[in-house]
Amino acid sequence: MYKKILIATDGSETADAAVEHAAYLARAVGADEVVVLHVCPACTPELDPDSKNRETAAEIVKKAGESIASEGIVVRTLVEMHYPPEEVGEAVIDIATSENVDLLILGSRGLSEFKGILLGSVSHKVLQKASCPVLVIKAGE
Numbered sequence: 001m002y003k004k005i006l007i008a009t010d011g012s013e014t015a016d017a018a019v020e021h022a023a024y025l026a027r028a029v030g031a032d033e034v035v036v037l038h039v040c041p042a043c044t045p046e047l048d049p050d051s052k053n054r055e056t057a058a059e060i061v062k063k064a065g066e067s068i069a070s071e072g073i074v075v076r077t078l079v080e081m082h083y084p085p086e087e088v089g090e091a092v093i094d095i096a097t098s099e100n101v102d103l104l105i106l107g108s109r110g111l112s113e114f115k116g117i118l119l120g121s122v123s124h125k126v127l128q129k130a131s132c133p134v135l136v137i138k139a140g141e
């Protein structure tokens with residue numbers, strides 16, 4: 001059922017927990033492939049002339065990809081930069097659709113310091129609008 005799994009990460013601790021769950025689940029169900037996605041609107045050459053943002057983005061997907069691959073799972077990494085900053089959730093949804101994934105996994109919260117509400121804007125948007133099954137990981141304290 002879950003042949004292709006998409007894990008969206010911003011490199012936060014909660015997303016790291018979601019990556020761990022993605023690896024475990026992919027292995028348990030015998031998924032064919034896990035796609036690791038980081039959306040980085042500030043990674044375009046115009047906004048990132050010294051490539052710092054692209055380096056960070058590449059590190060984020062590499063780290064997640066390696067931890068999943070170490071479970072013996074086929075992994076592909078993606079950095080998406082062609083979206084406005086307020087449309088990270090839309091980017092995640094669009095890529096889940098175009099990649100035709102069977103399951104999308106993400107964390108409940110991300111890098112934001114403000115932790116007063118259950119979901120961040122990306123997880124909220126994805127839960128509201130995604131047309132594929134979504135698994136939201138709320139990491140334990």
Ligand SMILES: Nc1ncnc2c1ncn2[C@@H]1O[C@H](COP(=O)(O)OP(=O)(O)OP(=O)(O)O)[C@@H](O)[C@H]1O
Nearest residue numbers: 008009010039106107109110111112120121122123
């Ligand atoms: N740029 C991104 N690329 C890929 N996945 C992301 C990105 N930002 C967030 N996510 C995913 O969404 C989850 C929830 O993050 P979200 O950004 O919604 O929360 P937040 O940072 O706490 O709040 P907000 O960004 O709304 O201030 C993360 O754990 C991660 O899985």
Ligand SMILES: [Mg+2]
Nearest residue numbers: 110111112120
């Ligand atoms: Mg965020």
